[in-house]
Amino acid sequence: MNINMKESVVVAVREAPYRNTGMQGINDIERSVLEFSRECPKAVIVDGTVYSFDHSFDSKVSQEQLYRTLIHPLVLKALAGYDCTAMAYGQTGTGKSYSMGMSAERMSEEHVGIVPRCLKDILKYMNINDQKENHAAMGEVFASFIEVYNEKAYDLLAVDVNEPLTSRTHPRFTGGTCMPMKSQKDLLQILMLGTKNRHVRATNMNNNSSRSHAIVTIHIQQGFQHSRLNIIDLAGSESVRRTGNEGVARAEGVFINMGLMGINKVMASLSAGRSLIPYRESILTTVLQASLNSQCSLTLLVCISPHASDLNETLSTIRFAKNAKQMKITPQLSQQIQQMQEMHQNRSSAQTTSNQSITQNLGRLLPNSVNIRRRPPLSSNPGARNSFSISIPPGAQPNSRKRARRAQNALLSSSDESDTGVAPTGVISPTVAEFLKLKKEYAELQRGLRELREQRAQPEVQAEEPPLAAERPQPSQLTFREFNSDLSSIAEEGDAIPPPPFRIFTSSPTIYNNQNAGLLRMSGVSSAPTASSSGAAVAAAEPMPGRLSTRLNSRQAQLIQDITNGQDQRPLRRSSRIASQSGGPPTERNEPAERTEGNERAEGPSQLRATSALAAIGERFTMDSTVGSQRARLSKHRAELLSLLNTASVKDLQALPQIGPKTAMALIMQRSVLGHFRNWKQVEKLPIWKDISWSRFAKAVCIEIDP
Ligand SMILES: Nc1ncnc2c1ncn2[C@@H]1O[C@H](COP(=O)(O)OP(=O)(O)OP(=O)(O)O)[C@@H](O)[C@H]1O
Incomplete structure (x- = not known):
């Protein structure tokens, strides 16, 4: 098959089947306003006027045929390293979700939609299967599932789906949770999870109408190359008059139309070739910035209704498709990939001078005022990669600093020997099943804490009951115990702690996440001009399951403190004082911590987590106990602190x-x-560590004590 990699926008129309009118269950018998002619297979005739597109499909087209003709070329492009987007647009009830295959319902093969078909092909081409040792795999595949509902973006795979990733007040978007895909089963699981959480509602026009715009992103990582295939199911444009929606449903309709209008504006600007694109006008376009831009291949499927009563909406959809075709898009491998390829070539062509060429390549990126120098490999770690450092003079301009930092990240990733391998070292990709288990544990934990709080809020009832800790094992306590025994056993094996198990693709090269900085920079909103700072990115990626362990620990600390100490006012360490000033442990996402005068320093859940973990440390070492249990506590403490070091932000x-x-x-x-x-x-x-700074640190955090 010949694929034109430079083909920018492909637009296709699909006729929706007749829908039931709802009137005594009789099928609609209106005359169809759509005509398809054999002579002109790319055209659709709407009420007598001919409109030509790249493809036109009547209602008899099968899902397989649609996929093979329209989407399969896009999959091949994505595999070749291009960012690609497939988007469905149209009036409500015209089969967008059906075409895209966003549903996890069991269905016969003929009804399976685009998303599962894409993944099946990608896994096949990359030789990925769910066997444990899959040496033939040519890379890794991840998927994320996001929705934009009422001008807020939600990560449908997050531990807490109710926490928006971005909203009008916090418009930075850094991407959602990425789950590794090894089989169709993995996809089914995330689709189940996502569709369960997605907002749908029955309306006059559709029994199962999507009330949100959904985006499934398939990340394809092959060595240093990372590309994305975004599959977008937009909510249907709707007329409030015709849907008869009232109240919340009506408000949803307004937000849906607002998002679609934003897309229209972005498309108009891209068609006019403007450099300033109004992505910030709606949250939908903010989120779509990485998928709808001048470098990302776009395939647009517009679904239109054959009903005469829908003629106005159909014409408006056709206009949208026509505008889309005008967009000036030049698909290209991202600069990052080009740079990496260049470096890769340089390195393989001259092994001995490889480091020099990397430096030279990076030198081109850097302003003259910034110097690069190479540090010797870390002697303590035989497997350690060569490390570089870039020194930025104190007076450097902010732009120079930014470029230097970007180069430093590229340098780090280029110095990573694993960049030509399949996966960066130190990252464990959990299975979807593991993720679901963690999610369940987290839910149990929350329930346990809620119960605990309720009981504490009713002292008179509690007084009649036996002491809580001794009497009734809470589900959360059980979880903690299991979790801790795991940690202790790991600690006993030499403090080895697994790295954060999940990978989050973020928009900006956050220091926090730059295990493979090149990869991270290419993902999410790749070229977002408002790339988030490391702190913001960490906050936005908050529901990151990789840091669940820290969250559990701080919850644990709170639970233990609640049960054992009550209102105990023992003096704490500096960090513990901060924790106590900040109002104690982190609150749940939906219940923001009350801001009191004292807790103003606690700036976010991650800060709270660190400080409350420290509170637990302080507590742990002021308690009397036997030598044996102290030893166990110490190894647990060392393990927990190491885990904190592995996950914490700056x-x-x-x-x-x-x-x-x-x-x-x-x-x-x-x-x-x-x-x-x-x-x-x-x-x-x-x-x-300089001079005695290590011993000071070790003493201060109590890890050097040998019980
Ligand atoms: N080509 C088709 N073949 C069979 N059934 C279809 C087809 N297109 C749509 N349907 C059915 O029509 C109904 C409405 O489709 P769907 O929910 O996909 O519409 P939609 O455009 O996504 O609507 P909304 O924007 O309100 O979410 C569904 O029950 C779907 O199964």
């Missing part, structure tokens, strides 16, 4: 004693290079 790290901004930054950089810290010995040998 800001979180600064909550630890003896860690200032510079050390925090250096720790994060080292973590990025190494993948993760395997044990405390490795941390101790890092070149970041």
Whole structure:
């Protein structure tokens, strides 16, 4: 098959089948306003006027035929490293969700839609299967599922789906949870999870009308190359008069139309070849910035109704399709990939001078004022990759700093020897089943905490009951216990802690996530001019299951404190004081912490997590106990603290004693290079500790005590 990689916009129309009128269950017998002619297979005749597109499909077209003709070329492009988008647009009830295959319902093969078919082909082409040791695999595939509902974006795979990723007040979008895909079953599971959480409602026009715009993104990672296939099911444009919606449904309709209008404006600007595209006018376009831009191949499927009563909407949809065709898009491999390819070539062509060529390549990116120098490999870690550093003069302009940082990230990823391999080291990809298990545990934990709070809120009832901790094992406590026994056993094996198990693709090269900075930069909203700062990105990726362990620990700390200490006012360490000032443990997402005078310093859940973990540390070491249990507690503590070090952001790290901004930054950089810290010995040998700073730190966080 010949694929034109440079073909920019492909537009196709699909006729919807007749829908039931709802009047005594008789089929609609209106005359169809659509005609399709054999002589002109790419055209559709709407009420006598001919409109030509790249493809036109009547209502008899099968799902397979639609996929093969329209989407399969896009899949091949995505596999070749191009970012691609398939988008369905049209009036409500015309079969957009059906075509896209967003549903996880069991259905016969003939009804399976675009998303599962795409994934099936991608997995097939990349030789990926769910066998444990899959050496033949040519890369990795991940999928995320996001919806935009009422001008807020939600991660449908997040631990807490009610927490918006972005809203009018917080418009930064950094992408959603990415789950590894090894089989169709994995996809089915995330579709089930996503569609269960997605907003749908019965309206006059559709029994199962999507009230949100949904985006499934399939990330394809092949060595240093990362491309995305975005599959977008837009909610149907609707006329409030015809749908007869009232109240919430009516408001939803307004938001749906607002998002669609935003897309129209973006498309008009791209058609006019303007450099300033109004992505910020709606949350939908903010989220779609990575999928709807001048470099991303677009295939638009417009679904139109054959009913005469829908003629106005059909004509409006046709106009939309015509405008889309005018868009000036030049699909190209992202600059990042080009750079990486260039570097790769340089490296393989001259092995001995490889580092020089990387430096030279990067040198071109950098302003003259910024110097690159190469550091020797970390002697303590035999597997450590060569590390580089870029020194930025204090007076450098903000732009120079930005470019330097970008180059530093590229440098880090290029110095990663795994960049030509399948996966970056230090990242474990959990299965969907593992994720669901974690999610269930988290739900149990929340329930347990809720029950606990309720009981604490009723002291008189509680007084009649036996003490809570001794009497009734809460589901959350059980979870904690299991979780801790895992941690302890890991700790006993030499403090080895698994790295954060989940990978989040974010829009910006956040220091937090830059284990493979090149990869991260290419994902999410790749070229967002308002790329988020590391802190913001961490906050936006908050429901990141990879940091669930830290969340569990802080919850645990709270639970233990609640049960054992009650209102105990023992003096705490500095960090613990911060925790207590900040109003204690993190609150649940839907119940923001009350802002009191004292807790103003606690700036976010991640900060709270770090500080409350420290509170737990303080508590743990002031309690009397036997030597044996102290030893167990110490290994648990060391393991937990190491886990914190492996997951915390720059800001979180600064909550630890003896860690200032510079050390925090250096720790994060080292973590990025190494993948993760395997044990405390490795941390101790890092070149970041000056003179006696390590021993001070170790003393302050109680990890050097040998019980
Ligand atoms: N080509 C088709 N073949 C068989 N059934 C179809 C076809 N197109 C749509 N349907 C059916 O029509 C109904 C409405 O379709 P769907 O929910 O996909 O519409 P929609 O455009 O996504 O609507 P909304 O925008 O309100 O979400 C569904 O029951 C779907 O199964």
